[in-house]
Amino acid sequence: MLRYRTVLTFQFCMKKIFPLLLLCLYIRDYSFSQSKQMYDSLARSLITTGLTSGKAYELLHELCFSIGHRLSGSSQAAQAVEWSKNKMNEFQFDNVRLESLFVPHWVRGNTEEAAMLNANGEPQIPLTVCALGGSIGTSPEGITAAVLEVQSFEELHSLQEKAKGKIIFFNRPMPKEKIMPFEAYGSAVNQRGSGAIEAAKVGGVAALVRSMTMRRDDVPHTGSMSYNDTVKKIPSAAISILDAELLSAALSKEKNVSINLKLSCETLPDVPSANVIGEIVGSEKPEEIILVGGHLDSWDKGHGAHDDGAGCVQTIEALRILKQLGLQPKRTIRAVLFMNEENGLRGGKHYAQSHSNEKHLAAIEADAGGFSPRGFGISTDSIRFEKIKTWAYLFASIDADNFKKGGGGADISELAKQGIPVLGLRVDTQRYFDYHHSDNDTFDKVHERELELGAIALAILVYVLAEEGL
Amino acid sequence: MLRYRTVLTFQFCMKKIFPLLLLCLYIRDYSFSQSKQMYDSLARSLITTGLTSGKAYELLHELCFSIGHRLSGSSQAAQAVEWSKNKMNEFQFDNVRLESLFVPHWVRGNTEEAAMLNANGEPQIPLTVCALGGSIGTSPEGITAAVLEVQSFEELHSLQEKAKGKIIFFNRPMPKEKIMPFEAYGSAVNQRGSGAIEAAKVGGVAALVRSMTMRRDDVPHTGSMSYNDTVKKIPSAAISILDAELLSAALSKEKNVSINLKLSCETLPDVPSANVIGEIVGSEKPEEIILVGGHLDSWDKGHGAHDDGAGCVQTIEALRILKQLGLQPKRTIRAVLFMNEENGLRGGKHYAQSHSNEKHLAAIEADAGGFSPRGFGISTDSIRFEKIKTWAYLFASIDADNFKKGGGGADISELAKQGIPVLGLRVDTQRYFDYHHSDNDTFDKVHERELELGAIALAILVYVLAEEGL
Numbered sequence: 048m049l050r051y052r053t054v055l056t057f058q059f060c061m062k063k064i065f066p067l068l069l070l071c072l073y074i075r076d077y078s079f080s081q082s083k084q085m086y087d088s089l090a091r092s093l094i095t096t097g098l099t100s101g102k103a104y105e106l107l108h109e110l111c112f113s114i115g116h117r118l119s120g121s122s123q124a125a126q127a128v129e130w131s132k133n134k135m136n137e138f139q140f141d142n143v144r145l146e147s148l149f150v151p152h153w154v155r156g157n158t159e160e161a162a163m164l165n166a167n168g169e170p171q172i173p174l175t176v177c178a179l180g181g182s183i184g185t186s187p188e189g190i191t192a193a194v195l196e197v198q199s200f201e202e203l204h205s206l207q208e209k210a211k212g213k214i215i216f217f218n219r220p221m222p223k224e225k226i227m228p229f230e231a232y233g234s235a236v237n238q239r240g241s242g243a244i245e246a247a248k249v250g251g252v253a254a255l256v257r258s259m260t261m262r263r264d265d266v267p268h269t270g271s272m273s274y275n276d277t278v279k280k281i282p283s284a285a286i287s288i289l290d291a292e293l294l295s296a297a298l299s300k301e302k303n304v305s306i307n308l309k310l311s312c313e314t315l316p317d318v319p320s321a322n323v324i325g326e327i328v329g330s331e332k333p334e335e336i337i338l339v340g341g342h343l344d345s346w347d348k349g350h351g352a353h354d355d356g357a358g359c360v361q362t363i364e365a366l367r368i369l370k371q372l373g374l375q376p377k378r379t380i381r382a383v384l385f386m387n388e389e390n391g392l393r394g395g396k397h398y399a400q401s402h403s404n405e406k407h408l409a410a411i412e413a414d415a416g417g418f419s420p421r422g423f424g425i426s427t428d429s430i431r432f433e434k435i436k437t438w439a440y441l442f443a444s445i446d447a448d449n450f451k452k453g454g455g456g457a458d459i460s461e462l463a464k465q466g467i468p469v470l471g472l473r474v475d476t477q478r479y480f481d482y483h484h485s486d487n488d489t490f491d492k493v494h495e496r497e498l499e500l501g502a503i504a505l506a507i508l509v510y511v512l513a514e515e516g517l
Numbered sequence: 518m519l520r521y522r523t524v525l526t527f528q529f530c531m532k533k534i535f536p537l538l539l540l541c542l543y544i545r546d547y548s549f550s551q552s553k554q555m556y557d558s559l560a561r562s563l564i565t566t567g568l569t570s571g572k573a574y575e576l577l578h579e580l581c582f583s584i585g586h587r588l589s590g591s592s593q594a595a596q597a598v599e600w601s602k603n604k605m606n607e608f609q610f611d612n613v614r615l616e617s618l619f620v621p622h623w624v625r626g627n628t629e630e631a632a633m634l635n636a637n638g639e640p641q642i643p644l645t646v647c648a649l650g651g652s653i654g655t656s657p658e659g660i661t662a663a664v665l666e667v668q669s670f671e672e673l674h675s676l677q678e679k680a681k682g683k684i685i686f687f688n689r690p691m692p693k694e695k696i697m698p699f700e701a702y703g704s705a706v707n708q709r710g711s712g713a714i715e716a717a718k719v720g721g722v723a724a725l726v727r728s729m730t731m732r733r734d735d736v737p738h739t740g741s742m743s744y745n746d747t748v749k750k751i752p753s754a755a756i757s758i759l760d761a762e763l764l765s766a767a768l769s770k771e772k773n774v775s776i777n778l779k780l781s782c783e784t785l786p787d788v789p790s791a792n793v794i795g796e797i798v799g800s801e802k803p804e805e806i807i808l809v810g811g812h813l814d815s816w817d818k819g820h821g822a823h824d825d826g827a828g829c830v831q832t833i834e835a836l837r838i839l840k841q842l843g844l845q846p847k848r849t850i851r852a853v854l855f856m857n858e859e860n861g862l863r864g865g866k867h868y869a870q871s872h873s874n875e876k877h878l879a880a881i882e883a884d885a886g887g888f889s890p891r892g893f894g895i896s897t898d899s900i901r902f903e904k905i906k907t908w909a910y911l912f913a914s915i916d917a918d919n920f921k922k923g924g925g926g927a928d929i930s931e932l933a934k935q936g937i938p939v940l941g942l943r944v945d946t947q948r949y950f951d952y953h954h955s956d957n958d959t960f961d962k963v964h965e966r967e968l969e970l971g972a973i974a975l976a977i978l979v980y981v982l983a984e985e986g987l
Contacts, residue, residue, distance in 0.1 A: 094696060098693050098694050098695075098696070099693050099694050223568050223569050224565045224569050225568075226564060226914055226915055226970075228966075419889075419945045419947055444696055445696055446891060446919065446945075475889045475916075475945055477964055477966045477967050477970070478964055478967075494947055494948055494951075496698075496731070496947045497948075500696075
């Protein structure tokens, strides 16, 4: 009986369920292959449009040459806000608006920054330095003190009896053996961020930090540093790689090495500024948002071309190409140009707080330079990661189909804390820290097609996410 | 009975064969995982060694600044041969030798190349031009003629009655919509290679060719061109992009547009030169060879830094790092720096002929610029392709694991004709044609770490191939 029933069940399966299953599979595959074909052709259109009539490079040229660098609180930052809003309007984005917030206002000051090296009474040698962002200045006559070179905070604290009254020179290089420059940066940047605090703890009178770069030249690289309330605030500056080597050589050869350091920087009261926002409103689920953005502020060096002029113009360009092709996906694509990533993250924090009631499906940031795209770094759960990865094939023709776990951006890190999936545009970063936060970060370092390909990659991804959801 | 035998057979399988099969699978997996572990650790060592104590950049600096560009037949090419041999000896390569051959000897000549634009009798405008390699020169007073602009050979032949006595201006751009610049180059380069032939067929007196680049600047790009025996030889020169645009605008606006073109180039008798060869001789099967190389000659413009100084120093560096780590694989790794890739391919042809009795398992060329590596392009049968692809994981950490079908290099194309698998180092080529064959191709355009990473990729691949065979 049992056996007969089994046979019957089997026959039923073969006759009824199996064909139905086959049909379902066929429909699924057919529909997948249809949507694959549609997205293939869409990606191809976006690529051709971007490469033949793209505007990312032209936009970056305008930003770099009509405005230049744009530190939070500066008049250039204010101009950049207006410029971005105007561009978004010109390209007919929806709901173009500024969202106001207050930002820190640190200024480098008008006196020339200087560090004069005095070794055994020989003629003084000028070292190329620049104040780190957030540092206090010195008195007009500067600080003159002997120098103590260290490679780490551990070494500093082990030598603390020698540190009192000295300028502490943090000279640990970014480790060359790290393949990805961002990793090398991560290994060394605590000297810049916390050097002044650690130096002050042992009685140091100033901190001088080897620039965060692997390029051997005479250009100092600035960047953010911080103080805390428990120790004295002391001035902190970056020194170029060549002069860090020169100073280190002088210290190893000479006995009486001192430096006179003059910085005229100061922190003024907070000033009003804004995030700049524009959208392509979704046709079916406008309340579901795919965010894409970069940061509009930069350090007060070079043009802020790669960091992050590139990410801003790529964000604008991504939506502009979609508009040019008349593409409106089901969900809303929102471009956000954040203010104050470099020295406060006020824009990112303000956005996350004031939009916490909205439904963000994903947030993507472009802030690793305008180099050739390689794919996306993705921070989310495994299911969403795999879903996003199924679209990697759309990026194969532009060699940007390498999707990896882990990624995002500083401006969207507060959204990540709310559990929103965050992604970062992955690019080829070997050259990034040659330019980063320095006078080297100028327009001519950005390549037109590399920049545009990054914008195209953003356009493809935001469109697919806004169409398919996540 | 049948059923009983089936059961017996099944039992036999389960008891005897199945465990054996499991054991085999285990051994295979264990041995694969052992060799995977070994190669992982080897790749890691090569990466660390290259990034921390690599010499590729230093070698390129020496080649560029102590020798400079090195066109076949020039004294610099002869110096580059000696320099390479000395470097291979210094790094203790095995069997370092020169293999002599004769090369073409085309020279640009000593008179300044010039093209003066005369539009309606206005003051003449100098256009930036340079002779194409292989072109005949003009008389000292130059050729003065009206100009006919065309986009293609088809257009030229359809206008042939207008072409007689004119300078034919081939102005079809490299198509921007091609994602890979090499493809765009391939779409436009027939104008440079055959422009003089096609122009002469319709009675043209000279050919002026839009430079093979997508960068808008005033630097002309040279490159090879050819004649045939059936039509008259006429002079042929490249014009910079900005001046191609200027000339085109003048032609569309003015009626009487003529150019006076002066070139002093000529072809001298062939001269002796050489390929430079060095090896790491295999420990078990020294007769089986993995070849890796680039070309030592360059055009007589810039430093020939990316094309192909980079490939040469990467070839030397790949073997040098292996030597530094004391690695000797089972089979022979042979470095070959070919002479005369640019205007004759004599080195590649000579090598393929004179080594046809040897057993080459694979030949790899690095000749797409010293940019960030992305993987390898591989031309071989599917079985070998899949075998090579199994090692792609070794390149994942340096983001160079994108192995694709199709690839090789001009110098090893004759080996490919003999059925030998050929591979090309794939790099990020978006910037390549900005520099290619022009004064833009200088040392400063090459990035130290990008260059070194390419050398590391070559080192890993040649070692694995020489150890595992193919």
